[in-house]
Amino acid sequence: MALIQCPNCNKRISSLAKTCPHCAAKSSGDNESLNRISHIRRSNQLMNHSFFAMTLFIAGVVIWFWGGEPAEGARANIAGVCVVFGFVGYLIARVRIVLHKRKSV
DSSP: OOEEEOTTTOOEEETTOSBOTTTOOBOOSOHHHHHHHHHHHHHHHHHHHHHHHHHHHHHHHHHHHTTSSOOOTHHHHHHHHHHHHHHHHHHHHHHHHHHHHHSOO
16 A cells, blocks of 8 residues: 555555545546646646746736837836846746656656
8 A cells, every 4th residue: 555646636645545535636547647747737736836937927028018108107117026026937937847857757
């Protein structure tokens, strides 16, 4: 008997359990396929984080140059915050994706 992660809720359950006690998801006896499903879901979640951060960065650049001239005042502050958080968020998301891909499935 080993503890595995439920592919639906990612909580630890027994490998012998027929259903997850937390979310009531049915568990087949094939742990390899459950691990693969969990790995794919996590990969998709990390890619969504990456896309969101990239969108935030692009929105900051668009806000900064909207109207043909560089932003001033509050618009410049909002654009700067979007650019910084988008860029840093994107870098963090990409590092997490690389680390996740290094894990064996």
